[in-house]
Amino acid sequence: MSKTPASAELYQRAFLQLIAEDKTISFHAERGREFLYRPGQLLVGAEDQQRVVEKLRENNIIARPGEGFAGLARLTLPNNEEDIPRIVRLLRDQRNWPNERVPLVQPHHVIVGHGGLVMGNPGDRPYPADPVSAPKFDERLRDVRVGIVDTGISSDADSEHSEWFDGRYAKEADDVDAAYSSGDNFALQGGHGTFVAGVIQNAAPGVTFDPEIGLDPNGFGDEERVCRKITELGQHKINLLNLSLGCFTADDVASEPLRRTIEALPADIVVVASAGNQGTQRPSWPAALCGVTAVAAAQQERDGSISPAFYSNWGHWVDACAIGNRASTYLKGEWQLPGEAAATPFALWAYWYGTSFAAPLVTGRIAATMVSDGIDARQARDKLLAGPEFHSGYGVFVK
Secondary structure (H helix, E strand, C coil): CCCCCCHHHHHHHHHHHHHHHCCCCEEECCCCCCEEEEEEEEEEEHHHHHHHHHHHHHCCCCCEEEEEECCEEEEECCCCCCCHHHHHHHHHCHHHCCCCCCCCEEEEEEEEECCCCCCCCCCCCCEECCCCCCCCCCHHHHHCEEEEEEECECCCHHHHCHHHHCCCCCCCHHHECCCEEECCEECCCCCHHHHHHHHHHHHCCCCEEEEEECCCCCCEEEHHHHHHHHHHHHCCCCCEEEECEEECCHHHCCCHHHHHHHHCCCCCCEEEEECCCCCCCCCCECCCCCCCEEEEEEEECCCCCEEECCCCCCCCCCCEEEECEEEEEEEEEEECCCCCCCCEEEEEEEEEECHHHCHHHHHHHHHHHHHHHCCCHHHHHHHHCCCCEEECCCEEECC
16 A cells, blocks of 8 residues: 555545535645635634724625624625635735734534545545454443544444444534435445544544544535634534644644634643644644644555555654554445446455554553553553654654
8 A cells, every 4th residue: 555546546536526516615726735715704803803804894805794703703704705715815914914913714624534535635535344353342442532623433332343333432423423324325425423423432442432423424624613622622522623624724823723722622632633644744723733642644554564544644743643544433335436436335344545544543542541550641641652653744643
């Protein structure tokens, strides 16, 4: 797995086609500065809203106030829906604010799951896998609670994977992954959350988890929805939060809604996030935020050797890495991308790769270290990250 499989091109095309057809997603395609955003929306510091509205008016841009979130105001620009990147740069330019502070302003970024990719970079669908033996539960882990913001969980995960999930999460209708695009055919990231939950359970057998939906079955969400789910989980007395998702941003400026939301969590919660799969040093958010444990991917070859994954993001902001190609819990259904001659059936297990599946391994290992050493989540994280760097820009390797 040292290069992109042929099926990845079809996967890429399917993602890009979805974006092209979805009127709620816009793609800024400037090379090296790509990002996804909600058309016609600006997020502005609440204290800067009036100044920004006036500056926009000077430039003949109509702005209407909308409902804000994460302490930010929202402006809608009905006549400039696809012009958001240019307008953000205009508003961030100090020359347009003589003798004034530049306002806090950004697009409303679209967030993606890190099991599939957009923007012309490596990404692939899952493949059928043989069942994985259920790990032996450690009952001490029942008292450790992991929050997961993802695509949700399979409606029958507790029965179809009873040895993995039964009694380990509270079944709630609004946490069920829709998973399928039509019939039994999987959406592009259908089952992503169930796969992630299995990786955590394998690394910390018996841990309690709380799945929340921040991404749709194709793997798309946005800052508003993800921030709302993070806040909800922060109120549920979790110890750890796994975020196998992220976004690039306009000019690589940190996502302000994610920063504020994560900083507002109780101080004892450890947040683990995937670094992204575009094979670049560009920061992915929330992984690159200060205080978030950013996880890159290593890959294990058939001969057992381990090396940096060709698809993984990396850089000074990455704290750890773990093997990203693995088998885990999945759903029943079929995969057939546009251009594939036949559907591929799945029977509850899948093999997938991405930083999405390295991050939950680290999350699980932190949970397991908490109970084995009798320490809290932050102490467990610090212990795991105390080793030498695996490879430049990949952080500490976590087994």
